Amino acid sequence: MILKLRTMSFMELMIFVEVVRCGGITAASHKLGIAKSAVSSQLSRLEDRLGVKLLERSSRRIAMTIEGKQLLPRVQSLIAEGELLFHQAELQSSEPSGQVRVALTPDFGQLVVAKFFPYVTQKYPKISLGCKFNYQFEDMQDTTFDLGVRIGTVNDENLVAQNLGEFRRILVASEQYVQQYPINDVEDLKTVNCLIFSSNNNNRIWSLLSCDDEGIEVSLDVSGDIAVQSFNTLVDLCLANQGVAYVPDFLVKDYISKRQLRHILPQWQSNITRVFVVYRFGADKIHRVKAVIDAAKQYLPGLLC
Secondary structure (H helix, E strand, C coil): CHHHHHHCCHHHHHHHHHHHHHCCHHHHHHHHCCCHHHHHHHHHHHHHHHCCCCEEECCCCEEECHHHHHHHHHHHHHHHHHHHHHHHHHHHCCCCCEEEEEEECHHHHHHHHHHHHHHHHHHCCCEEEEEEECCCCCCCCCCCCCEEEEECCCCCCCEEEEEEEEECEEEEECHHHHHHCCCCCHHHHHHCCEEEECCCCCCCEEEEEECCCCCCEEEEECCCCCEECCHHHHHHHHHCCCCEEEEEHHHHHHHHHCCCCEECCCCEECCCEEEEEEEECCHHHCHHHHHHHHHHHHHHHHHHC
């Protein structure tokens, strides 16, 4: 047993996890940047050391055996502990350093990159930041990312989620558009060009909540000649006098204060949407990641106000 422990490598364990995550040896070899033959031989070596078959392999697919399913969580835990062992050495340094990768949604993410990233790199010159924009939630168990900023709800018990703040969607249009097409009531929205945020289901229903004590909520089936999956683009279209948009308030607060856009029907808005910083358990033990998480909790709420 001791001899097996001496010769077992973390690479064998990581390959097993990546093959399962990627769904095959070919995909795992691309992800890890090593040859298929090396992936296959390392898997076989691990199975020999453990004395059990972890995966049933065929030319078309792989499937975990019962033993593989039972051992996978323990292998993932060993890898996490190994990573923590190496990364905790960073805690001995007075200044965090290295790359931190962040998963972001496009619209708030662009604001994060423009405002927050320079704040972090100025505060921690030895940290470099990378990001990926995606409206779909990234798999935060994938070590491609160190942390993420999620909009909405977080229903993953395998993640730490800390509330950064909240926002609402509000109705905006340019002064010129409102003068041409007066909007005095929610029913008037049915008669103007509404700029649609186009998600996968292309939903054209705007749910509006009254700000008064009664909290009346209405659902409007709106219409318009432009639909796009980008709130920032909808704001640009408003600035170009193309119609009315229903967008997050943090995107338009500066345009409203400068009177480039008008907040129309201010008595109506959306329900609250919350924003979270999320990360794997133990990620905040890594010095460079903890520095960015702490900075995010301090700085990002101000972008939502």
